[in-house]
Amino acid sequence: ELGEYAHYMLKEIHEQPVAVADTLEGRIAGGKILTQIFGVDAERLLADTQAVHIIACGTSYHAGLVARYWIEQLAGVPCTAEIASEYRYRDPVVREGTLFLTISQSGETADTLAALKLAKERPYLARMAVCNVPESSIVRESALVLMTRAGPEIGVASTKAFTTQLVALALFSLALARAKGLDDERYSDGVRQLERLPGHIAEVLKLDEEIKELAEQFIGKHHALFLGRGTHWPVAMEGALKLKEISYIHAEAYAAGELKHGPLALVDEDMPVIAVAPNDRLIDKLKSNLEEVRARGGVLYAFVDETVAHGLDAARVVILPASGEIAAPIISTIPLQLLSYHVAVQRGTDVDQPRNLAKSVTVE
Numbered sequence: 017e018l019g020e021y022a023h024y025m026l027k028e029i030h031e032q033p034v035a036v037a038d039t040l041e042g043r044i045a046g047g048k049i050l051t052q053i054f055g056v057d058a059e060r061l062l063a064d065t066q067a068v069h070i071i072a073c074g075t076s077y078h079a080g081l082v083a084r085y086w087i088e089q090l091a092g093v094p095c096t097a098e099i100a101s102e103y104r105y106r107d108p109v110v111r112e113g114t115l116f117l118t119i120s121q122s123g124e125t126a127d128t129l130a131a132l133k134l135a136k137e138r139p140y141l142a143r144m145a146v147c148n149v150p151e152s153s154i155v156r157e158s159a160l161v162l163m164t165r166a167g168p169e170i171g172v173a174s175t176k177a178f179t180t181q182l183v184a185l186a187l188f189s190l191a192l193a194r195a196k197g198l199d200d201e202r203y204s205d206g207v208r209q210l211e212r213l214p215g216h217i218a219e220v221l222k223l224d225e226e227i228k229e230l231a232e233q234f235i236g237k238h239h240a241l242f243l244g245r246g247t248h249w250p251v252a253m254e255g256a257l258k259l260k261e262i263s264y265i266h267a268e269a270y271a272a273g274e275l276k277h278g279p280l281a282l283v284d285e286d287m288p289v290i291a292v293a294p295n296d297r298l299i300d301k302l303k304s305n306l307e308e309v310r311a312r313g314g315v316l317y318a319f320v321d322e323t324v325a326h327g328l329d330a331a332r333v334v335i336l337p338a339s340g341e342i343a344a345p346i347i348s349t350i351p352l353q354l355l356s357y358h359v360a361v362q363r364g365t366d367v368d369q370p371r372n373l374a375k376s377v378t379v380e
């Protein structure tokens with residue numbers, strides 16, 4: 017089943033152009049997202065949605081954090097994203113017109129399922145799920161469902177499930193935004209970015225050899241710091257999670273603007289700093305954060321698009337295609353997956369089955 021690949025994780029990373037294309041298949045027609053893909057009555061529910069509560073765990077939670085930026089930016093609808101193990105034990109205030117949205121690859125994660133069951137007793141407008149397993153408990157308990165079509169994910173570290181979740185959430189964010197009056201130009205541009213994604217991902221996968229070589233720099237390291245801003249902050253969080261899960265290198269992610277508020281004290285030549293950034297309105301701010309890192313002797317690795325790379329003082333700059341505000345966090349995720357994969361392989365850890373972890377967390 018592995019074919020030409022040494023591990024399931026690598027195979028699944030390389031399946032992403034197809035998994036993303038499958039997740040988009042039949043969901044866009046004539047440049048428009050088909051509302052009925054979310055379920056019957058979706059048209060009315062989108063119009064009635066006045067807030068969104070996103071609940072998930074781990075990598076799926078990171079997808080939710082990205083979606084939070086999209087939902088507020090494009091739809092102008094207030095959105096929170098929260099881990100299920102916290103949500104289920106507090107008393108959230110649910111305002112009228114709030115949509116409850118769970119994200120789960122397996123559809124069986126204990127905390128997420130428990131949160132969903134609790135949500136049934138709260139005055140939500142509706143319960144929606146983004147999920148990869150059609151017959152799962154979370155799908156059965158949700159009124160609206162948008163399936164990711166990643167196919168089976170065997171590697172414990174989530175890769176193609178995450179990027180297809182982002183695609184499903186982008187479809188949802190754009191459809192909601194349209195219902196709330198997003199203008200033609202931004203809407204059509206967003207849809208086009210999604211349609212171009214499979215090609216862009218295939219392009220980024222060609223960086224495999226370059227990243228494999230870069231991974232050698234990390235073999236003897238004990239710590240790493242990931243930085244991003246905006247939608248790229250959760251991308252940095254996901255990059256750090258991947259690295260710690262499979263290579264056992266301690267990694268942390270920070271919103272770059274928080275550097276001065278503490279973590280800058282950690283930066284020295286033994287703490288590699290990984291920055292991810294598209295060319296967006298935050299880029300100048302991020303660049304000055306990165307200069308602070310360099311000024312303290314930090315070794316910086318930057319994954320940025322061409323337009324940003326110019327004049328960037330870093331140990332290594334990896335160039336990504338410019339893909340637009342919606343596609344960018346998906347594109348930027350790919351090289352970070354490849355980086356953790358190659359670091360782990362070079363450190364000799366069990367990539368597909370990291371110690372102490374299970375693929376599906378069905379107990380609390």
Ligand code: F6R
Nearest residue numbers: 074075076120121122125173174
């Ligand atoms: C990390 C990873 C986990 C899962 C989390 C939620 O690579 O796979 O953090 O994302 O356990 O699982 P699902 O999405 O099945 O609810």
